[in-house]
Amino acid sequence: MQGLGLQSLKKNPALIPLYVCVGAGALGAVYYTMRLATRNPDVTWNRSSNPEPWQEYKEKQYKFYSPIRDYSNIKSPAPKFEE
Structure with missing residues (x-):
């Protein structure tokens, strides 16, 4: 798929901030979900x-x-x- 490879990023560097923002958003969502699953008193694992x-x-x-x-x-x- 065009735009996802390193060669495409070299040709179109304007996509780099997009990838950084999407990656940061995904990491933030995963972090918050894991924090809710481990720190919330409503969740019992054992x-x-x-x-x-x-x-x-x-x-x-x-x-x-x-x-x-x-x-x-x-x-x-x-x-x-x-x-």
Whole structure:
């Protein structure tokens, strides 16, 4: 396919920023998806070792960005389930 090879990029260098932007967008999407899969308290990978993973996040920040830095004195929205 024309435009995807190194020879085509040498003939048409205006395509280089396009490839850089598309590559950066793809890497950002993969990074954010992996971060959601590994850091989000709603996702559990191993139920046997940690049956209630949301309890670990009572005083932690798990949002991508938050202006609040200290979560230790804020009431947690995590539910308390007791059996």
